[in-house]
Amino acid sequence: MSVSGEVTEATGLPERALRKAGRGRTTVVLVGLVVALLALAVASACLGQVPTSPAEVVGSLLHRIGLDLGPVPAHPAGEVTLWEVRFPRVVLAMLVGAALGCSGALLQGIFANPLAEPGVIGVSSGAAVGASAVIVLGGAFTTGWALAGAALVSGLITTVLVYALSRSNGRTEVVTVILTGVAVNAVAGGLIAFFTFVASPAARDQIVFWQLGSLGGATWEIVAVVAPLTLAGVLVAVLLAPKLDLLALGESVARHLGVDVERVRQLSILAVAVLVSGATAFTGIIMFVGLVVPHLMRLALGPAHRVLVVASVLAGAVVLLAADLGARTLVENADLPLGMITALIGGPVFFLMLRRTRAKQGGWA
Numbered sequence: 335m336s337v338s339g340e341v342t343e344a345t346g347l348p349e350r351a352l353r354k355a356g357r358g359r360t361t362v363v364l365v366g367l368v369v370a371l372l373a374l375a376v377a378s379a380c381l382g383q384v385p386t387s388p389a390e391v392v393g394s395l396l397h398r399i400g401l402d403l404g405p406v407p408a409h410p411a412g413e414v415t416l417w418e419v420r421f422p423r424v425v426l427a428m429l430v431g432a433a434l435g436c437s438g439a440l441l442q443g444i445f446a447n448p449l450a451e452p453g454v455i456g457v458s459s460g461a462a463v464g465a466s467a468v469i470v471l472g473g474a475f476t477t478g479w480a481l482a483g484a485a486l487v488s489g490l491i492t493t494v495l496v497y498a499l500s501r502s503n504g505r506t507e508v509v510t511v512i513l514t515g516v517a518v519n520a521v522a523g524g525l526i527a528f529f530t531f532v533a534s535p536a537a538r539d540q541i542v543f544w545q546l547g548s549l550g551g552a553t554w555e556i557v558a559v560v561a562p563l564t565l566a567g568v569l570v571a572v573l574l575a576p577k578l579d580l581l582a583l584g585e586s587v588a589r590h591l592g593v594d595v596e597r598v599r600q601l602s603i604l605a606v607a608v609l610v611s612g613a614t615a616f617t618g619i620i621m622f623v624g625l626v627v628p629h630l631m632r633l634a635l636g637p638a639h640r641v642l643v644v645a646s647v648l649a650g651a652v653v654l655l656a657a658d659l660g661a662r663t664l665v666e667n668a669d670l671p672l673g674m675i676t677a678l679i680g681g682p683v684f685f686l687m688l689r690r691t692r693a694k695q696g697g698w699a
Contacts, residue, residue: 367648423552435650438624443578451625459522460492461485466529482615489611547618547673563612575639622680
């Protein structure tokens with residue numbers, strides 16, 4: 335009996351009905367993510383010391399593109415606040431969340447492991463080393479761009495180092511990559527501890543705060559740097575999606591079907607390095623988004639990467655926007671560390687999802 339026949343017997347539904355139900359679920363999830371993203375973006379743009387209504391936010395956007403529809407902010411500083419402070423932060427949150435969600439989907443695909451996340455290949459800890467070094471140097475080096483540039487370059491270098499050390503006889507084994515990443519992360523952690531120890535009290539506070547993550551410094555200039563890096567990484571992920579589906583069948587099967595497994599892994603790891611380095615360079619380390627989001631989307635939509643990558647991009651943006659909204663509103667007149675919010679929420683959520691998955695499926699699905 336064919337696999338499709340077994341599915342039909344087990345569910346009592348025709349195969350065509352199953353496919354239609356799957357497409358319907360995918361549409362509902364993707365549309366729901368888009369609606370949630372738009373709603374959170376408007377809500378985030380409304381909140382702050384300068385009062386702004388949702389109608390004024392939408393009206394300001396429409397007026398900026400030449401459509402005289404809806405009211406503009408009544409407050410004298412409303413337009414400036416929206417376009418110079420809130421909108422850059424909203425867009426940066428979307429980009430960073432999309433980058434982290436996409437990178438997690440890529441890593442879980444090439445490693446065939448739902449626990450894989452960007453920290454596995456050392457890119458996050460590598461970026462933290464570069465940022466910490468710049469902060470300790472101080473002086474003219476402690477500018478936003480120098481800090482971001484050091485984080486970006488050191489994150490890329492760390493990823494290349496992990497990959498180079500993992501190669502043996504022209505091939506890269508998944509287990510070797512993970513173990514090498516653990517070792518490199520340990521060394522990076524030691525370097526960060528050293529920089530923290532030798533830093534001045536002010537620099538020490540800055541190192542700690544950077545590692546906690548924040549979108550407080552968002553500007554359009556930063557968005558202009560992060561956007562192309564994120565778009566490039568997402569494009570690579572979308573192009574690799576069909577090959578990741580074949581890789582999920584096993585390396586030998588994928589090679590038999592014409593997939594250059596080593597090439598796919600190289601491109602995926604490079605894309606992850608670009609995505610995460612660009613995301614963390616200006617915002618610091620933000621935990622659990624790259625781990626929880628693709629895992630949740632896989633449970634909701636299945637393992638097909640054509641849909642999974644897109645869903646992870648949208649869900650990552652939604653999660654980070656929601657987390658940033660919480661960081662700005664949970665404590666009055668305070669901007670809580672974003673990494674703290676995602677860790678406190680993401681850890682328990684992932685634990686519950688992991689228990690549910692093991693109970694229902696007995697492992698990776």
